[in-house]
Amino acid sequence: MLRLAKQGKITGVISEIILDEVLRHAAKFNLTGKHILASCEQEKTGYLVTLDKKHLLVLRGKTKGLKIVTPGELIIMVKK
Numbered sequence: 001m002l003r004l005a006k007q008g009k010i011t012g013v014i015s016e017i018i019l020d021e022v023l024r025h026a027a028k029f030n031l032t033g034k035h036i037l038a039s040c041e042q043e044k045t046g047y048l049v050t051l052d053k054k055h056l057l058v059l060r061g062k063t064k065g066l067k068i069v070t071p072g073e074l075i076i077m078v079k080k
Helices: 002-006 016-024 033-043 071-079
Strands: 047-049 067-069
Touching: 002 071, 016 033, 033 047, 047 071, 067 071
Parallel strands: 047 067
Antiparallel strands: none
8 A cells, every 4th residue: 555655656644643553553443433534534534444344344245426435445446
């Protein structure tokens, strides 16, 4: 994902709140889906890339204007 963003193939966006959580809890994350979805809405992102099966991937097709995909799925889409 970072390589694709560096190459300019995608625009990477991360909220300050998520970045703070990642830095504080590098080994264990306890983020809520609502918090992340609010950040996506605020930044007007088209895609949410995640591996969170429990909270976020289960919301596929239930969010208007936001596609929720895994990193692998996004890489396949970008390569097409």
